[in-house]
Amino acid sequence: MPANAVDRLAEELGAVAGMKLELERPSDPAHGDFATNAALRAAASQRRPPRELAEELAAHARSLGAVERAEAAGPGFVNFFLADAWFADALAEMLAAGRDYGAGFAVRPEKVQVEMVSANPTGPLTVASARNAAYGDAVARLLEFGGHDVEREYYWNDAGRQMDLFRASVDAVRRGEPPPADGYQGDYVALLAAQAGDPVPAMLEQIRKTLHRFRVDFDSYTREADLADEVAPAMARIDTYESEGTLWARTTAQGDDKDRPLLRSSDGSFLYFASDVAYLARKLERHDRAIYVLGADHHGYVARLKAAAQMLGYDPQRVEVLIYQLVHLTRGGAQTKMSKRRGDVVFLDEFIDEIGVDAARWFLSDRSPEQTIEIDVDLAAEKSQKNPVYYVQYAHARIAGILRNARDAEMSAEPRGSLAPEERELVKRLAEFPALVAEAADRRGPHAVPLYAIRVADDFHRFYHDHRVLESDEQAFRLGLVKATQNVIWRALDLIGVEAPESM
RNA sequence: GCGCCCGUAGCUCAGUGGACAGAGCGGCGGACUUCUAAUCCGCGGGUCGCAGGUUCGAAUCCUGCCGGGCGCACCA
Structure with missing residues (x-):
């Protein structure tokens, strides 16, 4: 059985529909919590109109408990709207896994x-x-x-x-x-x-x-x-x-x-x-x-x-x-060339002295390897909202603050009432983590991890702004949700060697 | 000349065939009696280098061209 809630859902949907399918998160919320283009892909080989296949798939999907609504849309997409029960399942497994959520994806572990x-x-x-x-x-x-x-x-x-x-x-x-x-x-x-x-x-x-x-x-x-x-x-x-x-x-x-x-x-x-x-x-x-x-x-x-x-x-x-590809440093627009044999070099130690290890590792990890990196040293050194590394760390520190104040209050993956949109978005975001990290590893593209961490921080900050955790009706569920969020942020930062502070 | 990488918003960059192409920064305007405002909300901005081709569908795949970077040692 697949280790995470998204894969499991894809497999269950595939089973009732009689085809293999992949789920993606639509950018438009009107297109559901998840969507698939499986009908479009299968249309050619089955020689049937994609729209017809999509209708069929949607009908099958409605038989699943996790699916609240399913509808064919556009040229042949199927959009799925999920029941709260799916979110509770997903959060439960995140909490059970702790900081190891998403780990162990290697199909055949190797000595590397x-x-x-x-x-x-x-x-x-x-x-x-x-x-x-x-x-x-x-x-x-x-x-x-x-x-x-x-x-x-x-x-x-x-x-x-x-x-x-x-x-x-x-x-x-x-x-x-x-x-x-x-x-x-x-x-x-x-x-x-x-x-x-x-x-x-x-x-x-x-x-x-x-x-x-x-x-x-x-x-x-x-x-x-x-x-x-x-x-x-x-x-x-x-x-x-x-x-x-x-x-x-x-x-x-x-x-x-x-x-x-x-x-x-x-x-x-x-x-x-x-x-x-x-x-x-x-x-x-x-x-x-x-x-x-x-x-x-x-x-x-x-x-x-x-x-x-x-x-x-x-x-x-x-x-x-x-x-x-190589690295270019700029300072107020002017380039600094690097050569070990000349005097005017930029050494790693100086670089770290100036911008700190966290920012240094972040800015050297958040671009795809085939892209030449250009780092504005002055900007990277700024400890402000301009700097994404602090934005992500701040989310972690904020959660640490909540958890300190919560003492050892109970956590639960089960909400008492129905979920708010910000809660659903955050759970879905966290649920992307296992697939994201597996793909990043497979493609040798760690830059996807910090970019994802920004998205998690986005969703968390938005949730935080709109909802109180402590002394709310949903305290136990929200404590669980922020704990899971903190774990994912911690891991994402750890994967690029950046620390996750308890306070800022 | 040959090989590899890049060309997407003003700037820095995501996006290895699917729904109107995205983010951060910069610009403008709002939101703190609250678990951290290092936060949140709203507004702009695009011939995806150019030209063909493949496909129901291309920023994405193929070919050619134009720009930029890096290589092409009896150096490491």
Whole structure:
């Protein structure tokens, strides 16, 4: 039996009508609490007028207790108006589930590794990496909420040209010399120079702390050096050939646009792609699914990673590369460019100092990943009604206030009288949550969650404005309703790493 | 040149075939003796980049074009 009231209703309707159907919430309240276009969809294959099928479906639907009224409308929609009993059922299951309402939607739980950030430790994290962290972590949280076993992974280099350049830059400062050409500079280089020892692990530790502050914590850190023993065996498993004095992977045979060199011809050492292949093999040995979270500037990786999986003999479907577009910061309209090697950068720590973790995570999570983000720092820093993150948090805090005043007064999913329109709207909104979060996870699109949270806050604030909870005739029911609302808001915010305050 | 992403209200963006295309911000006007007014209510604003095509039906799918971003290393 489906776990939530909307799915259950859809299934019951489908059963009496003899067809599979999906319910949607019409934008126009005149079109009922829920509606379906099933008749329009089925019309072609059944070779019958959609309107006729809709009439039939409506007639069947009227036999259900949850349905108060059902009518065919428009070109072949069926609109359903639900009885109060359905709302009580829906609220009862929300209260029973608590903060886990909507959880466990994974049809087949998997072991999933989500690799994110993985920035070279040559400097503090920038806002570009912050989007990676915010997006990757939100996807990870969604998958966990669905029931998957998720590992958050950070891959870092401790060798290579950029590392050498970084170390040389720090050493130069230590000797009182200018950094090498194309080297790194800035206050953080001077700070690292003031400490003894290898600056690379020190920088990584600083990154780890910043991410922790950003509420993103990793289960595992893998270094390129950790893969050393696995590279040669991995090379033996894939399709290679020798040409121009080096070894090549024949990735073009698997859809890549060019073959990839594996060895540096000058000294015969393995190139980065060789480690990539070994690393991918390790990922797929240990996990059902390997997710990479990469910025748009790395989209060229997709084809070669898929090709590598194919050559290694794994189903390339198990490799998923999530690409997100870049971030632009504006301040009063003027753009701020980001580069680690110049002085005028915007670091994640500065960003958090300025707008706070909650606003930072919100604004890096509320746009679809394929959309370039533009954040006006001044606006995001404003703690006012302009800022949607506070609008949603305020709803949570308001409810906390009611619950404090209610002490341990009884809650009930059953209303004593009939429901007010604002109560019906709020219950329906909350009832959307399981499907919404399942779809957000499935599409790797966590931005749907904060946008939904705004809708919940809308419906709550409206309800709050029109109805008293405490000492009303419906106190028990309304306490239950606001508790369920608070749980959903808490969870929605938690899924994007934003806190839900008890007071504001 | 080739590949990926984007183009929807003044601005920032939702909307992966269905009912008149939505929200926030900005603008204007209202509402506190009440569990938090960081709230609520009302009013505006659109050739969904352009042109074809598929479909009973297209912002959504296909083709071409125009604009913008990002890639196309024996760097990572």
